[in-house]
Amino acid sequence: MKKGRHEAILELIRQHDIENQNELAYKLTELGYSVTQATVSRDIQKLNLIKIKSNGKFKYAVVESASNYSEKYIRIIKETITHVDVAKNILVIKTQSGMAMATAAALDGLNFDEIVGSLAGDDAIFIATRSDDSAMLLMNKIDVLMRKDEK
Numbered sequence: 001m002k003k004g005r006h007e008a009i010l011e012l013i014r015q016h017d018i019e020n021q022n023e024l025a026y027k028l029t030e031l032g033y034s035v036t037q038a039t040v041s042r043d044i045q046k047l048n049l050i051k052i053k054s055n056g057k058f059k060y061a062v063v064e065s066a067s068n069y070s071e072k073y074i075r076i077i078k079e080t081i082t083h084v085d086v087a088k089n090i091l092v093i094k095t096q097s098g099m100a101m102a103t104a105a106a107l108d109g110l111n112f113d114e115i116v117g118s119l120a121g122d123d124a125i126f127i128a129t130r131s132d133d134s135a136m137l138l139m140n141k142i143d144v145l146m147r148k149d150e151k
Contacts (some may be wrong), residue, residue, distance in 0.1 A: 017059040050140040073106040086135045091127040114138040
């Protein structure tokens, strides 16, 4: 039942701009699933769903599973990034001293569609993305990678 519900959730957020848990629960109910807000909340966390800004509103989106990425790149990201911030369509990533180039190479190796280009110095990386929404999505993807395997 849970697997079917998870597939339904993923399909719903691909087809609709779902802004909150109540809306998602309502759509699931329309499909015949009996869910509570707590169940929807757990499903959102389990599926690594994030909220992104789209057309001035926030909606749920899928972050690809970190398990699809090279463990080496993930380790570099987890061990070197100290802070991530966004300014419109630019991500500013702070790293440990001397690690910006290695971290930028790891991010490039992950082939994120959102990245147009990046510049790395000693302890900072500037990443240009295609849009403000892409920058937020990328920041959330990096956050998921940084939290991978945390308990």
